[in-house]
Amino acid sequence: MNSVDISFLPQAEDTAPPKEVSTSQECGYITNNHHRYSDTHMIKINEHFHKLQSSYLFSDIAKRVAAYERTGPEHGIIKLGIGDVTRALPKACIEAFHRAVDEMADDATFRGYGPEQGYDFLRETIAREDFQARGAPIEADEVFVSDGAKCDSGNFQELFATGVSVAIPDPVYPVYVDSNVMAGRTGPWRDGRYAGLVYLDATRENHFIPELPKAPVDLIYLCFPNNPTGAAITRAALQAWVDYARQNKALILYDAAYEAFIRDEDLPRTIYDVQGAREVAVEFRSFSKTAGFTGTRCAYTVVPKGCMAYTETGEPISVHSLWNRRHTTKFNSVSYPVQRAAEAVYSPEGRRQVHERIAYYLNNAKYIREKMIAMGYECAGGENSPYLWIDGKTDSWEFFSLLLTRAGVVCTPGAGFGRCGRGYIRISAFNSFENVTEAMARIGKVLS
Known part of the structure; x- marks a missing residue:
């Protein structure tokens, strides 16, 4: 192994260089010319991270969905799990975006x-x-x-x-x-x-x-x-x-x-x-x-x-x-x-466009709620919220897997939100109405 040149490091002017000490003479240190390095000195992690569960809930779900997608499912997957919106930004926001970007393109308004x-x-x-x-x-x-x-x-x-x-x-x-x-x-x-x-x-x-x-x-x-x-x-x-x-x-x-x-x-x-x-x-x-x-x-x-x-x-x-x-x-x-x-x-204009989008998602939630109740499942939420909390009558991860593999629908297992979530699933209304109706039709066939 090539030696490392450390001659550029500052040296003390008023003391003589220490004699080299072998690792056998002074256990726990490795010597290199005038410097000694502890073999126990190393950067330490924040040990509290070890207490965290293996992965963040939604990252875990994404991995499971990706693994299922690799099996080549017959139908496309409809995602009603993570709370991500699917409709484009309101036109008023897009127009404001464009105006601001134009300002950034001019030295006078940058x-x-x-x-x-x-x-x-x-x-x-x-x-x-x-x-x-x-x-x-x-x-x-x-x-x-x-x-x-x-x-x-x-x-x-x-x-x-x-x-x-x-x-x-x-x-x-x-x-x-x-x-x-x-x-x-x-x-x-x-x-x-x-x-x-x-x-x-x-x-x-x-x-x-x-x-x-x-x-x-x-x-x-x-x-x-x-x-x-x-x-x-x-x-x-x-x-x-x-x-x-x-x-x-x-x-x-x-x-x-x-x-x-x-x-x-x-x-x-x-x-x-x-x-x-x-x-x-x-x-x-x-x-x-x-x-x-x-x-x-x-x-x-x-x-x-x-x-x-x-x-x-x-x-x-x-x-x-x-x-x-x-x-x-x-x-x-x-x-x-x-x-x-x-x-x-x-x-x-922005208020009107935002209200339309909120109403769209709430209509999705209403539809999901009505269908799940008709199938005999108890539901909370979905009225002043885009989320529905559904008693799955079984282990929540098992219910998640059932809907994924049999219906091609992604929900979120309630157990991922805590012990009181065991047995529940969360369904999100953030998707197109067409996808929501298709998802509920598939779920209805699986649960009937």
Whole structure:
């Protein structure tokens, strides 16, 4: 083996070079001229990653579907599993995209790095249209534009101590759990759950709305309309959660990515519809399902200035200032054309086009719900949500495999969302109506 020239490395001027020591003389070190290297010195991994399940749920599903596709199935596969939209961006957004790209093509209107928190034109529009217009006192500088609610909901936990107690619904969007596992807030995986987390059961008996924890917790994850169950929370129930958080100096991370699907006027559209939420709640929103931005990437997080977390000595610290510091350090803004496209969602044309798309997917959900109920299966969701939570009457992975191999339809096994999801499947309404009707016809033949 050729020797490595390390003569370029700086040498100490006031000491003589050490004598070479053989590995037999000083066990555990390898010598090379004047430098000694420990054979036990190596880069170490974050051991908490070892606690994660073998792969992310939807990656696992994709692998199984790909393996089945390689067998050459007779019929094409219809995917009603992952919540990815299938209809094109609204025309208003496309036109805004084009105008913004044209600006980038001209030196006079070109834009480089934008503000990390988002351009004022989008932040002000969001605050005015999504919150102030309905009486929720959210200001533009409390809105942080990002490239996805998944990133924000996964990253927000970085602000808090490793030892905080975390309450997570079951079933649940896996990102909430996995990000806390990576951060070291859990023990090992046992029987479908991680030790150290407080699980909030969402079951048929409580209409898939988890009950308040019996003891104080610090960090609470909620998602409504819910992914995966499709359940929508009432104003009174949400008020109870906010009151609990205020009493216990806890913080709620509220995922409202599916807010646009709410059609019941009595349901809250934002957690800030209820009294006191500004003190104890952060809200995640997304343009992905609202306006078809799953491949375009734009979302936002609302962090009111009144939200506080606490030091070891009990000193209150602004969560807004902490998130601003984290956001500006680790994120470099969403591109200007994408933000202009997102702004167009709020134009009269954009609102109309978005409403049409939401109505289209909700009609799909209604059709799926009616057909599954007619087949004798209990369904939750599908009314103020694009997701249907269906009791499969058997092991959820077995039901997934049955629909895949016999009907060529992809769903999501409920067990992948938590222990309370065992026996259920989630069906997504994100596809064309033609594919939805074909999928339900195939499922009907298999289950009849």
